[in-house]
Amino acid sequence: xxxxILDHRLKVTSICKDGLVVFTHxxxxxxxxxxxxxxKFFSLTETPENYTxxxxxxxxxxxPPSEHLLVEDSTWLPLNxxxxxxxxxxxxxxxxxxxxxxxxxxxxEQHVSVFMLSTYQTDFILVREKDLSVVIRTLEEEFNIYRExxxxxxxxxxxxxxxxxxxxxxxxxxxxxxxxxxxNKFLVMSLDPDTLPAIxxxxxxxxxxxxxxKDGSHSNQxxxxxxxxxxxxxxxxxxxxxxxxxxxxxxxxxxFTSSSQELWRxxxxxxxxxxxxxxxxxxxxxxxxxxxxxxAYYISTFSFDHALVPEExxxxxxxxxxxxxxxxxxx
Amino acid sequence: xxxxILDHRLKVTSICKDGLVVFTHxxxxxxxxxxxxxxKFFSLTETPENYTxxxxxxxxxxxPPSEHLLVEDSTWLPLNxxxxxxxxxxxxxxxxxxxxxxxxxxxxEQHVSVFMLSTYQTDFILVREKDLSVVIRTLEEEFNIYRExxxxxxxxxxxxxxxxxxxxxxxxxxxxxxxxxxxNKFLVMSLDPDTLPAIxxxxxxxxxxxxxxKDGSHSNQxxxxxxxxxxxxxxxxxxxxxxxxxxxxxxxxxxFTSSSQELWRxxxxxxxxxxxxxxxxxxxxxxxxxxxxxxAYYISTFSFDHALVPEExxxxxxxxxxxxxxxxxxx
Numbered sequence: 001x002x003x004x005i006l007d008h009r010l011k012v013t014s015i016c017k018d019g020l021v022v023f024t025h026x027x028x029x030x031x032x033x034x035x036x037x038x039x040k041f042f043s044l045t046e047t048p049e050n051y052t053x054x055x056x057x058x059x060x061x062x063x064p065p066s067e068h069l070l071v072e073d074s075t076w077l078p079l080n081x082x083x084x085x086x087x088x089x090x091x092x093x094x095x096x097x098x099x100x101x102x103x104x105x106x107x108x109e110q111h112v113s114v115f116m117l118s119t120y121q122t123d124f125i126l127v128r129e130k131d132l133s134v135v136i137r138t139l140e141e142e143f144n145i146y147r148e149x150x151x152x153x154x155x156x157x158x159x160x161x162x163x164x165x166x167x168x169x170x171x172x173x174x175x176x177x178x179x180x181x182x183x184n185k186f187l188v189m190s191l192d193p194d195t196l197p198a199i200x201x202x203x204x205x206x207x208x209x210x211x212x213x214k215d216g217s218h219s220n221q222x223x224x225x226x227x228x229x230x231x232x233x234x235x236x237x238x239x240x241x242x243x244x245x246x247x248x249x250x251x252x253x254x255x256f257t258s259s260s261q262e263l264w265r266x267x268x269x270x271x272x273x274x275x276x277x278x279x280x281x282x283x284x285x286x287x288x289x290x291x292x293x294x295x296a297y298y299i300s301t302f303s304f305d306h307a308l309v310p311e312e313x314x315x316x317x318x319x320x321x322x323x324x325x326x327x328x329x330x331x
Numbered sequence: 332x333x334x335x336i337l338d339h340r341l342k343v344t345s346i347c348k349d350g351l352v353v354f355t356h357x358x359x360x361x362x363x364x365x366x367x368x369x370x371k372f373f374s375l376t377e378t379p380e381n382y383t384x385x386x387x388x389x390x391x392x393x394x395p396p397s398e399h400l401l402v403e404d405s406t407w408l409p410l411n412x413x414x415x416x417x418x419x420x421x422x423x424x425x426x427x428x429x430x431x432x433x434x435x436x437x438x439x440e441q442h443v444s445v446f447m448l449s450t451y452q453t454d455f456i457l458v459r460e461k462d463l464s465v466v467i468r469t470l471e472e473e474f475n476i477y478r479e480x481x482x483x484x485x486x487x488x489x490x491x492x493x494x495x496x497x498x499x500x501x502x503x504x505x506x507x508x509x510x511x512x513x514x515n516k517f518l519v520m521s522l523d524p525d526t527l528p529a530i531x532x533x534x535x536x537x538x539x540x541x542x543x544x545k546d547g548s549h550s551n552q553x554x555x556x557x558x559x560x561x562x563x564x565x566x567x568x569x570x571x572x573x574x575x576x577x578x579x580x581x582x583x584x585x586x587f588t589s590s591s592q593e594l595w596r597x598x599x600x601x602x603x604x605x606x607x608x609x610x611x612x613x614x615x616x617x618x619x620x621x622x623x624x625x626x627a628y629y630i631s632t633f634s635f636d637h638a639l640v641p642e643e644x645x646x647x648x649x650x651x652x653x654x655x656x657x658x659x660x661x662x
Contacts, residue, residue, distance in 0.1 A: 021395070025355040029540060032532045036540055064352075200535075201363045201528040209360060209367055 001102070002082040003143035005156060008041040008056045010126060012072040012115060012276070014302035015051040017211060019068020023051075024208055026062040030055065031207075031233060032200055034193075037062060041078070043117055043232035045241075045301050046207065049273075052301035054117060054126070070302065072276055076115060076126040079103070079135070081143070093290070094258075096123055096282065096298035096307070100290035102142050108283035110138045116282050116305070118297035119232050119239035120190040120258070126300075133158060175278065176325050178271040179285075181318055182226035184243035185263040186308055188297055189255040191238045202250050206242070207231065228266065228306065230299055241299065241308070264297065264308035267317060273303040281305055288320040332433070333413040334474035336487060339372040339387045341457060343403040343446060343607070345633035346382040348542060350399020354382075355539055357393040361386065362538075362564060363531055365524075368393060372409065374448055374563035376572075376632050377538065380604075383632035385448060385457070401633065403607055407446060407457040410434070410466070412474070424621070425589075427454055427613065427629035427638070431621035433473050439614035441469045447613050447636070449628035450563050450570035451521040451589070457631075464489060506609065507656050509602040510616075512649055513557035515574035516594040517639055519628055520586040522569045533581050537573070538562065559597065559637065561630055572630065572639070595628065595639035598648060604634040612636055619651040 015023050030042050039059030045052045053063070054076075063069060081099050095118050096104065103125055107114055112134055115126040127135050136145060136158040147156040191199065206229060230241040240255065244263070247255070269285060282298060285307050289296050294317060297308040309317045346354050361373045370390030376383045384394070385407075394400060412430050426449050427435065434456060438445055443465055446457035458466050467476060467489045478487040522530065537560060561572040571586065575594070578586070598616065605612060613629060616638050620627050625648060628639040640648045 021356040022353070024359065025352040025539065028355065028359070028535060033536055033540060036536070197532040198529070200531040204359060204531075205364055205367070208356065209364060 001143055003103070003139055003145045004080045004082055004153065005132075005145065005147040006041075006078045006080055006124075007148040007150065008078055009129070010041060010054055010056055010076040010078060011060045012074075012076055012126070012302065013053045013055070013060070013063065014070040015053060016068045016070075017050060019066060020051060020208060020211075022066055022068055023063065026064070027053075027207075028204065030059055030062060031203070031231065032196065034233075040236075041234050043119075043230070043234065044207070045230040045299060046211075046227060047301050047304065047306075048227050049303045050301075052303075054115075072302075074276070075129040077129050077132060078117075078124040078126050080122055080124060093293050093295040095296045096286045097289045097294060097296050099123060099125070100283070100286035103139060104283045104286050106138050106142070107135065108280035110134050111279045112138070113276055113279050114282055115276070115300045116298040117232070118188075118299055118308075119234065119237070120188050121234075121237050121239060123298070124234075174280070176284065177269050177274070177281065178325075179318070179321050180226075180268040181314060182224065182228075182266050182268065184225040184228075184245065184266070185311055186228070186241055186243050186266060187247055187255075187257050187262070188264060188308065189240045189242070189247075189257050191240065191255050193233075193236055193238055195254050196238065198254055199250055203231070206246055206249060210246075226266065226268065241297070263311045265311045265314035267307040267309060267314075267321065269305040269307065270303070274305060284324070285321070288324060289317065292316065292320060332474055334434075334470055334476045335411045335413055335484065336463075336476065336478045337372075337409045337411055337455075338479040338481065339409055340460070341372060341385055341387055341407040341409060342391045343405075343407060343457070343633065344384045344386070344391070344394065345401040346384060347399045347401075348381060350397060351382060351539060351542070353397050353399055354394060357395070358384075358538075359535065361390055361393060362534070362562065363527065365564075371567075372565050374450075374561070374565065375538070376561040376630060377542075377558060378632050378635065378637075379558050380634045381632075383634075385446075403633075405607070406460040408460050408463060409448075410456040410458060411453055412456075424624050424626040426627045427617045428620045428625060428627050430454060430456070431614070431617035434470060435614045435617050437469050437473070438466065439611035441465050442610045443469070444607055444610050445613055446607070446631045447629040448563070449519075449630055449639075450565065450568070451519050452565075452568050452570060454629070455565075505611070507615065508600050508605070508612065509656075510649070510652050511599040512645060513555065513559075513597050513599065515556040515559075515576065515597070516642055517559070517572055517574050517597060518578055518586075518588055518593070519595060519639065520571045520573070520578075520588050522571065522586050524564075524567055524569055526585050527569065529585055530581055534562070537577055537580060557597065557599065572628070594642045596642045596645035598638040598640060598645075598652065600636040600638070601634070605636060615655070616652070619655060620648065623647065623651065 029036055030039050041056040042059050043054040112131045117124040145156045146153040232239045294313045299306045360367055361370050372387040373390050374385040443462045448455040476487045477484040563570045625644045630637045
C-alpha cells in the first residue's frame with residue numbers, strides 16, 4: 001500500500017462557543033466562497049465544548065487573532081493511505097479500522113501523537129511535522145511513502161529528512177479513557193461541490209445559529225443526544241457528518257451517503273479534555289475494532305475524540321471497550 | 332388616496348466598512364433566516380462610505396453594540412401611500428415622483444425631515460415619531476390616514492395624537508446640494524422569498540466580500556462607477572437594487588424587474604454628508620422630476636441621498652437640477 005504525505009501544512013485550532021460570531025465572516029468565506037480563498041484544507045467540527053477548526057496556512061491567515069481562538073502550537077501534516085490494487089488488508093471494514101494495525105498501532109508504539117480526521121472520502125492521519133522522521137521510519141517497511149509536492153507525488157524516504165531518526169523517548173503511560181455513547185444516530189454524507197450553494201442557508205443555519213436551541217444537550221451526555229456536526233472541504237471534496245435531526249433540516253436528495261441511509265452511533269472518548277500529547281488514544285479504540293472487523297470513522301477534536309461505528313455494532317463496541325477498561329494491559 | 336402609518340418602529344444605523352466583519356453574523360440572520368428573527372423591516376444599503384442599515388426594533392436587538400455602529404437617535408415611522416382606485420394623480424411615473432407634490436413638498440414646507448426608501452414594491456417615507464403630529468395635520472387634507480396596528484388598519488386623525496399640532500418652527504434655509512451622476516446602470520429587482528436560498532452564496536459574496544475589489548471606485552465618483560447595492564426584506568417582500576456588474580454574478584432568471592431589463596442611472600445628492608436634520612432635500616430633487624413626469628426611485632442612506640431615474644432621462648434630469656442650482660428660488 002502507499003502512504004501519501006499530502007501537500008498541506010495544517011493548524012489545529014478551537015473557537016469557543018461565544019466567539020463564533022467573530023469568526024462567522026472568515027468561516028463563511030472558507031466554506032462557501034472557493035474563489036476568494038486559496039485554502040484547500042478546511043474542517044469545522046462543532047461539539048458541545050467548542051468548534052474545532054483544522055485548516056491549512058492559507059486558511060489560517062483568514063482567522064483574525066482573538067481571545068476566542070485557541071491554536072495548537074504545532075504544524076500538522078496529513079497522511080493518507082492509498083490502496084493501490086494489491087491491498088494487504090483483507091478487511092471489508094472502512095475507516096480507521098482499515099489502518100488500525102498498519103498505521104495507528106505502530107505510531108502509538110513509537111509515541112507519536114495522531115489527530116484523526118475521517119471524512120466521507122478517506123481518513124486523514126494528522127501527525128506533527130516535527131514527528132515526520134519518526135513517522136517515516138516507522139511506516140516505511142509497510143508502505144511505499146510519497147510526498148505530494150505541487151500536485152505531483154514524489155517517492156519519499158527517511159534519509160530525505162534532515163534530522164535523523166529520533167525515537168520519541170516518552171514513557172508510555174497507558175490511560176484508559178472513559179467512553180460515552182450518546183443516543184443520536186449519525187450519517188456520513190457528501191455533496192457535489194457545485195450543489196453547495198443549494199444548501200448554503202441551511203448549512204449556515206445549522207452551523208452558526210442552532211447552538212442556542214441545544215444548550216441543554218450537554219448536561220447528561222451519556223443518556224442524551226450530543227451536539228456534533230462536522231463539515232470539511234478538502235481538495236474540493238465535501239464531507240458532512242451530522243445526526244438524523246440535523247439531516248431533516250436539509251433539502252432531500254442533495255446529500256448522499258455511501259449506502260442508503262447508513263446510520264452510525266458515536267463513541268465519545270475522554271471524560272476530561274484529552275490534550276494533544278498523549279499517544280495511543282486512537283489505537284486504544286481502533287485496535288479492538290480491527291480485531292472484530294468493525295468499521296469506524298474517527299474524528300478528533302480539540303478536546304475529545306469521537307469514533308462512529310455502525311449502529312448495529314454499538315453494543316458490542318461498548319462491551320469491547322469496557323472489557324479493555326477492566327484489563328488495560330490488552331491495549 | 333390613503334396614507335398608511337405602518338406598524339414598524341425603525342432605527343436608522345450605519346456600519347463602517349471595517350466593521351462589517353463584526354456584523355456578518357447578525358446581518359446574515361436578518362437576511363436569510365426568517366424563522367430565527369422577528370424582524371419584519373430590514374434594509375441594508377452599501378455605499379462607498381458605509382453600510383446603512385434601517386430596521387425595526389426586533390432587528391435592532393440583533394446588532395451588538397460596537398464602535399463600528401452609528402445609530403441615529405430618533406425612532407422613525409414608515410409611511411406608505413396606497414392608491415385606492417380613485418387616485419388623484421394622473422401621472423404614469425413611478426416612485427417618489429408620484430408622491431412629490433402630495434407628500435414630499437408639503438412635509439418640506441412644514442420642515443419635517445424625511446428619510447426615503449424606495450423599493451421594487453413601493454416607496455417608504457420615513458418620518459421621525461416625534462414629528463408624527465405635524466405629519467398628520469399636514470397630510471390629512473389630502474389623504475385618508477390609517478394606522479396599521481397588529482395587522483389591522485385603523486383610521487387615524489390628528490386629534491388621536493396627544494401632543495397637539497406644533498408647526499416645526501425652524502427657519503427654512505435652502506441649501507442646494509451638489510449632485511453627482513456615476514456611470515453605472517442600475518436595476519431595481521425583486522425575488523420570490525422562497526427563492527432567496529438559491530442566491531444566498533452570491534448575495535453573501537456581493538454584500539460581505541466584494542468591497543476590497545472596489546476600493547478605488549470612490550476616488551473619482553463623478554466620472555467613475557460607484558459602489559451601491561441595496562437589499563431590503565420588508566414584510567416578506569424582497570427588493571434589490573444593484574448595478575449591471577453585480578447582476579452578472581447572480582444566476583439568471585431568478586431575479587425580475589418590473590419591465591424587462593429596465594435600466595436606471597443614479598443621481599447622488601450631497602458633496603458633504605447630509606445629516607438627518609435638513610428638510611427639503613427629497614423635495615429639491617423630486618419636484619422638478621414631478622414637473623417633468625420623470626419616474627424616480629429614491630434611497631436615502633446615512634450619509635447621502637440617491638435618486639434613480641430612467642437611463643434615457645438622465646441628461647434632462649441633470650440639466651433640470653443644474654438649472655435649479657443656478658436659481659435656487661425655484662425650490
